[in-house]
Amino acid sequence: MKDEQILDYLKAGNYTKAGEKLYGYFPVVQKLVLKNNGSKQDAEDIYQEALIILIRKIQSPGFILSSSLNTYIYSVCRFLWNDQLKKKNKSIETDIETTLFVLKAEEIENDTTENENKLAEKAFNELGEKCKQLLQLFYFNKISLKEIATKLGFNSEKVAKNQKYRCLEKAKENLKTLKSFSHE
Amino acid sequence: MNKYTEIIDKYLGGELSTEDKIAFEKLLETNLELKTELELQKQILKGIDRAGIKNELKKGFKKGSFKAKSGKWFLGIIIAALAVSTVLVVKNKLTCSQNNIQYELNEENNKQWNEADKQLDAQVFNITADKDTVIETKGGIILTIPANAFLNNNSNVSGNVELEIKEALTPLDIMKAGLSTTSNGQLLETGGMFYINARQNNTYLSIAKNKGIYTSIPDNNPGKKMMLFDGKRMENGQINWVNPKSFESKLNTVDILKLNFYPLNFLDSLKNFGIDIKNKKLTDSIYYSFVCGQDLTKYDYSSEAIDFDNLDVRSDSLRTKSVQVFGKKVDTLVTINRLDGATLFKQNCSVCHSTGKEKLTGPGLAGVTDRVPKGNWLVNYILNNEKMIKSGDTYANKIYKENGKAAMTVFEGQLTEADVKAIIYYIDDETELQKKSISSPCEIAPSRIHAIWDKKFNNTLLATKEFEERLQAIFKTCNHSILDLYIKNMNKKMYEIDSIVSQMLHEDTWDRLPTFRDFYNRRDGGVSLNEGHMKKLQAYMEEKRKIYDDAVKSAMQKLYEKEKIEDKKAYQQRIAQNNKEGIRINTVFHEELTTNMKEAYRQLGKEYKPTPIRGNYLGITLVSTGWKNVDAYVLESTLSRTTLDYIDKDTGKKAIIRYEPFSVTISEKENYDRVVAYLIPDKLSSFQRMKDTLTGFRENLNELFSYSAVVFGFKGEEIFCQTVKTAKPGSVNVSLSKMSRSEIEQYRNLNAGASRDLVSELNYQLFEQKDQDRKKAIAKREELRKRMWPIVFPCNAYPQQQAVINN
Structure with a gap:
């Protein structure tokens, strides 16, 4: 019942409401990460990453959740964290408590496109505050340029539009730089 | 700007017409660059989406975590009691009678009684329902009962009311009463229990919800989160404790004026x-x-103290000088240029530069005149930056590199120097405006x-x-x-x-x-x-706030205006004094020179015929040792105040005029704000200033005159003085003594011209003294304001560091 409600929120794009409910699943993930050489920040990052994967799944057609939401999120988090540890030649300690309700690895596809997008997110986050606000409002919140112009204090819709291109431009440049670094 | 970004954005946003879309997709097949750009841009949109989702999730997390944390409240430990609720005022105290009466019906009008009801002694208080009452039980529970707190079947009760209290606040009493401490089977740690009910003529009364009885219970477990539970009698004779409520602490008011409402520190x-x-x-x-909204930068007094001694050499920078002295720019210059500057800027610069901090192709120009080299550098750079870069100019090359070696247009031939200056004025003004808007924190x-x-x-x-x-x-x-x-x-x-x-x-x-x-x-x-009173207070506050705001604003403005006027007056007075002093020194010098000439000629046995000295005597450097004209020797000697020792080669006759050193030291000179010393020669029409040196005031005395010396000391508004009646070569030490303004008149007796000038000099010194004090006071105040600024407006402590816009 609760799971369905959360899924509905996510489907409807009401992430705030969903986040409020989803907070309850976080402590167990945090415990997992803290126990395995991670910090609280790592736990938060992993948790958010897992939720993004979940959201992408929900958005794809024909998605059915085969386990409880809690199990799914926990498993993805475990998978992701293990992945990170592998890079450092470590792995998650196995204990009964955590193995009991974890999905098998093959049930979780590691979405590589999401990794590219992560880089794009980083490129976006490197922008100035005003750019971020502008792009976010336009592309994510789907607010009209006219409204954005008033909200962010641009002289006109046209100025906002030009500024938008400039910001996009900058984000792309950031992304190019990031990519060239990650290939090296 | 990248040529593809806009079209890609339109393509992805579905803003292209069908033909354009087809054309675009066709181009996509062949143009690899476009394809890459499209991929990048798609990814950026995904990135934005990710960031957006995360933001929203976080907002939810915050709410969720807040709820989870406040939820912990209910794990607290407990005090138990029966029906009680909130608040009110205190008038008189009552004492109680004690007996253990047994009634047939309990407060719920049934016959169910518990062990505790039977075992505990009742304390009965008779109170008047329509008065505010405070009672204290034996165990120390204090009940504050407001007037009309009781209801009988929802109608107000007046007259006598019997209030019955039973309490078990100690473990012993609790044991004795056989009271349980469980809440739905869960064991509670108790801080005590009490029972309260009210009756009038054997009818049970209820407590009016909107009044409530404010109850304070002795807290023997400070620090523990005690809660109040309602007791429900069970059939087994026990009480189940249900419906926990948190205690609230009622606040004590104090005299508001004794509190500290100032910002931290x-x-x-x-x-x-x-x-x-x-x-x-x-x-x-x-x-x-x-x-x-008060603009601090506009009245920056600390940087503008006028240096009187250097005033005359600054005429070339008069425009700049007046900018500083009166705290604002010369309006006419600025307004004339502003219009041209704005248009020119728009036409020539705005494509690559903003007047803010924002970087476009070129750097943002806010504050540019402050950071580039002084002089005509900026004008030259704007006119022809290529030339300057090639010439190896350090700063030009530095910014060239900093901006990715992007070429800037050469404006030479298109713009005149005046045009460029107009643009610079415009940028300066914009910078000033921006400063103003961010230095007005609210x-x-x-x-x-x-x-x-x-x-x-x-x-x-x-x-x-x-x-x-x-x-x-x-x-x-x-x-x-x-x-x-x-x-x-x-x-x-x-x-x-x-x-x-x-x-x-x-x-x-x-x-x-x-x-x-x-x-x-x-x-x-x-x-x-009271709600009405609160509304009144709020209205009062709003009104006062506006009045205070306006009052202080206008008072500050008046203060600054007044200071500006005083500054202007002082400046004019200094200029006047400077001119007067120039003339006076000139005259006295001529007089002494004439005296010396006459004497030298007399000694040489010649007749002196004065010849006018051409040009500005102060600038004379014509004098050289090879010159045989006695005039030159005398002039040099008089100028440098050194002894003239001249032999006329034709006649062998000598001309000697001796100058010998005289110095005055002043006892406890450090006690005075300032000290000045003058020589008053008997034969000249005015006084001469003595040089202030580390070893006292010094000057060489001309043997042809007899001198007196006068020393003035200033301390606050007081004048101190000492006269050396006859100043002879050598040194003297004097102590100053206080004098009144009227005593200044006595200097008239020394030498009419000298004393007249001395009186005016003294008046000027007094003015200078006062003005320095005024300046010091202003500087101190402004320093205080600067220092207190970040404390009063902590979020705007460093307005110049605020980033204006992205990237």
Whole structure:
């Protein structure tokens, strides 16, 4: 019942409401990460990453959740964290408590496109505050340029539009730089 | 700008027409660059989406975590009791009679009684229902019963009411009464239990919900989160404790004027500045002088002290000088140029430069004149930057590199130097405007505090130690709407307001505990306040705030205006004095020169015929040793005040005029603000200044004159003086003694011309003394303002560091 409600929120794009409910699943993930050489920040990052994967799944057609939401999120988090540890030649300690309700690895596809997008997110986050606000409002919140112009204090819709291109431009440049670094 | 971004954006946004779309997709097949750009741009949109989702999730987390944390409240430990609720005022105290009466029906009008009801002694108080009453039980429970607190079948009760209390506050009493301490099977740790009911003529009364009886119970377990449970009699004779409620602490009001409503560290900083912080009138006047929107930069006095000694050499920079002296630019220059500058800027520069800090193709130009090399550098650079870069100019090459070696247009031939200057003036003005707009913080304006830090707010929520504490945290938020929240909800409980604020201030990460949640966790209660009275207070506050704002603004403005006028006056007086002094020195020198000439010629046995000296005598450097004209020797000797020793080669005759050193030292010179010394020669029409050196005042005396010397010392408004009647070569030490203004007149007797000039000189020195004091006072005040600024407006401490826009 609760799971369905959360899924509905996510489907409807009401992430705030969903986040409020989803907070309850976080402590167990945090415990997992803290126990395995991670910090609280790592736990938060992993948790958010897992939720993004979940959201992408929900958005794809024909998605059915085969386990409880809690199990799914926990498993993805475990998978992701293990992945990170592998890079450092470590792995998650196995204990009964955590193995009991974890999905098998093959049930979780590691979405590589999401990794590219992560880089794009980083490129976006490197922008100035005003750019971020502008792009976010336009592309994510789907607010009209006219409204954005008033909200962010641009002289006109046209100025906002030009500024938008400039910001996009900058984000792309950031992304190019990031990519060239990650290939090296 | 990249040529593809816009078209790709339109393509992805579905804004292209069908033909354009087809054309675009066709191009995509062949143009690899376009394809890559499209991929990148798609990814960026995904990135934005990710960031957006995360933001929203975080917001939810914050809410979720807040709920989870406040939920922990219910794990507290417990006090138990029966029906009780809230608040009210105190008038008189009652004592009680004690007996254990057994009634047939209990307060719920049934016959179910418990062991505890039978075992515990009842304390019965007879009170008058229509009066405020306070009673204290044997165990120390204090009940504050407001008038008309009781109802009989929903109608008010007046007259005598019998109030029955049973209490078991100690473990022994609890045991004796056989009271259980379980709540739905869960064991509670008890802080005591009590029973209360009220009757009139054997009818049970209920407590009016809107009144409530404010009950305080002795707390023997401080620090533990005690809660109040209602007792429900069970059939097995036990009591089940249900419906837990948190206690609230009722706040005590104190004299609001005794509280400290200043921002954090305000008083300490003032104390460090040497200000008497016990003088609240003074500290208030300082605090309230910070007006929301007051522009500090406009009146920067500390940098403009006028250096009198160097005044005359500055005529070339008069435009700049007057800019500084009167605290504003020369209006005509600026306005004329502004119009041209704006247009020219738009036509020539705005494509690549903003007047703010924002970087376009080229750097943002805010404050550019301050950072580039002085002189004509900027003009030259704008006219032909290529030339300057090639010439190896350091700064030109530096910015060339910093901006990715992007070429800037060469404007030589297109723009004149005057055009470029007009553009620079325009940029300067824009910078000034921007400074103004960011240096006008409207955080928690002192006028807001002024309006509530008022006796009128005594006996309200604001007149409590608890609010004093919150105010410190409110200052840190720099957000006056938080302050307003407390003011608008003065009749609510403190923790209720804390909770709203805490939720309003979702801070950086969703698991951080903000201060206001800590406040909320204390469960500080309220101070009761009549709704109508509160509205009146709020209206009063709003009105006062505006009045204070305007009053202080206009007072500050008047003050600054007045100072500007005084500055201007002082400046004019100095110029006048400077001119007068020039003429006077000139005259005295001529007189002495003439005397010396006559004497030299006399000694040589010649007749002196004065020849006019051409040009400016001060600039004479024509004198050389090979010159045989006696005039030159005398002139040189008189100029340098050294002995003339001349032999006429034709006649062998000598001309000697001796100059011999004289010095005056002053006892305890360091005690005076300033000291000046003058020589008064008998045969000249005015005085001569003595040179102030480390070893006293010095000057060489001409043997042809007899001198007196006068020394003046200034200390505040007082003048001290000493006269050396006959000044002879050698040195003397003098002590100064105080004199009155009228005594100045006595110098008339020395030498008519000299004394007249001396009186005027003295008056000028007095003016100078006063003006220096005035300047010092202003500088001190402005220094204080600068130093207090970040304390009063913590979020705008360094306006110049505020980034204006992205990237």
